[in-house]
Amino acid sequence: MKPVAVAFGAHEHAPPLRWTRDLAKALGAPLRVLSVVAPTSAEAPPEYFEELDEQRRTQIASDLSEAGINDAEIVLMNEHKPLGAVAAYADEHDLAACIVGSPQEGGLGEGNPANYLLHHTHIPIAMVGNEYEPLDGGVFVVGVEATGTVSPALRMASDLASATGGSVHAVHAYESISEDEAERFREMEASLSSQVSVPLQFVPLAGHPAGVVIDHAKEAGAAAIVIGTRGSGGFLGLRLGRVPSQLLNHAACPVIVVPHSDDAA
Structure with a gap:
C-alpha cells in the first residue's frame, strides 16, 4: 500500500495530523509526517542545526504519541520553499495522498497550500481544517x-x-x-x-x-x-x-x- 502523508510547517498541525492518522488507519496505509520549515540564517556550527532538527523531531514524536500514533515515519525538511519541497517529495515517493491544513493553520507559506500542490503534483490532495466529522461511518x-x-x-x-x-x-x-x-x-x-x-x-x-x-x-x-x-x-x-x-x-x-x-x- 502506498503511504499517506501529512505536511505542515511551524504552525498548528494537530487537526490534519489526527485526520490523516484516521485516514491511514482506515486504508491500512503507512503514515509519513512531513515537517517543513525555512532554514535559519544564523551562522553556527553544524552541531547547532542538528540539535534544532533533533528538538523538532522530539516534539513531533511527542505530538504523534499524544495522537495515538506510534509507527509513523517522520521526515524533516529545511527548505526556503516549503510547498515546492512537499510537491517534489510527493512525486518522488509515490504517495497515495498528501494532506495539508488550511492556509491559516498549515504554516507552509502564503496562499492555499492545497491549491499549490494540486498544480504541482499528480496525486490526491486533501485539506483539513480545525473541525471535522469522524471518518468511521461517515x-x-x-x-x-x-x-x-x-x-x-x-x-x-x-x-x-x-x-x-x-x-x-x-x-x-x-x-x-x-x-x-x-x-x-x-x-x-x-x-x-x-x-x-x-x-x-x-x-x-x-x-x-x-x-x-x-x-x-x-x-x-x-x-x-x-x-x-x-x-x-x-x-x-x-x-x-x-x-x-x-x-x-x-x-x-x-x-x-x-x-x-x-x-x-
Whole structure:
C-alpha cells in the first residue's frame, strides 16, 4: 500500500495530523509526517542545526504519541520553499495522498497550500481544517456528472466509504430538470449503485456545482467532500482551480481533490 502523508510547517498541525492518522488507519496505509520549515540564517556550527532538527523531531514524536500514533515515519525538511519541497517529495515517493491544513493553520507559506500542490503534483490532495466529522461511518459527498460512469473521484469516495463503513452521496448539479431528465437521474442512480460496493445515494440538485456540494455536505454532516479535477473526474468541463478551488476555500469539512486520469498521466 502506498503511504499517506501529512505536511505542515511551524504552525498548528494537530487537526490534519489526527485526520490523516484516521485516514491511514482506515486504508491500512503507512503514515509519513512531513515537517517543513525555512532554514535559519544564523551562522553556527553544524552541531547547532542538528540539535534544532533533533528538538523538532522530539516534539513531533511527542505530538504523534499524544495522537495515538506510534509507527509513523517522520521526515524533516529545511527548505526556503516549503510547498515546492512537499510537491517534489510527493512525486518522488509515490504517495497515495498528501494532506495539508488550511492556509491559516498549515504554516507552509502564503496562499492555499492545497491549491499549490494540486498544480504541482499528480496525486490526491486533501485539506483539513480545525473541525471535522469522524471518518468511521461517515458520509462521503462526491460531485458527479450525468454520465452514469464511475469517475476517479467517485471511486475514491467509494473506497473510503468501504474502509470506514460509511456511505456515498453522489451530488449532481443541474440548471433545470424535465420529466425525461428525472427518469435519466433514476437510471443513473441505479447504474452508479451497481458499480460500487457501498450504499450510494444519488442527489440531483439545482444550482452551481460548488454551492450545491457545500450545502449538501453541511446538511449531511459529511466526513469529507471528494471532487475531481476536471472532465469525468467531477463535473463536465471542470478545470483545475475552478470548482475544486471554491470547495477548498469555502467548505467547512475536509476536501479531497482527486486528479482525473488524464491529469495524472
